[in-house]
Amino acid sequence: MNSKINLYTNDKREYVKGMFNSIHRTYDILNHTLSFGIDIYWRKKALSKLTFQPGGICLDLASGTGDFGIEVYKKFKCKIIGYDFAENxxxxxxxxxxxxxxxxxxxxxxxxEAE
Structure with a gap:
């Protein structure tokens, strides 16, 4: 995939998809840095509100690089379905x-896609 992003595209969906595909290697550090670590807090907060049976199924919609799905798996040992539009x-x-x-x-x- 071409790593250049066309800023003048008329298709916002393809632009956003291309952006996430192009930053997949640095997404996690960007997310932690730009959110001042709030992303870690909200994952922990969300996990504290969830309950799953071992062997159950969790749909991680817009899963990205999997930080949330992996934390759910660690805590509950349930099957994780990671669904995202950016293949990278x-x-x-x-x-x-x-x-x-x-x-x-x-x-x-x-x-x-999940629109």
Whole structure:
């Protein structure tokens, strides 16, 4: 994929998708830095409100690089469906699954749109 983003595109969806696909390697550090760490706080807060049965299913819509889905998996050991429109962020999610030593059978990563 061409890493240049056409700022003059008429299709906002394709522009945003292209942006996320192009920043997938640095997305996590950008997210932590630009939010002043608030992203970590809201993930912990959301996790404290959730309940899943082991073996249950969690849909992580707009999953990005998988930080939330991985935290849900660590806490509940449920199947995670990561759904995102940017394929490169899903690739990064897959790398994190392997890095954490989790079974890929516990994660289903799907590229698609959810409007």
């Amino acid at each position: 962020t899903l690739r990064r999610f897959r790398q994190k699954i392997k890095k954490n030593g989790f079974s890929e059978n516990d994660f289903l990563l799907v590229s698609g």
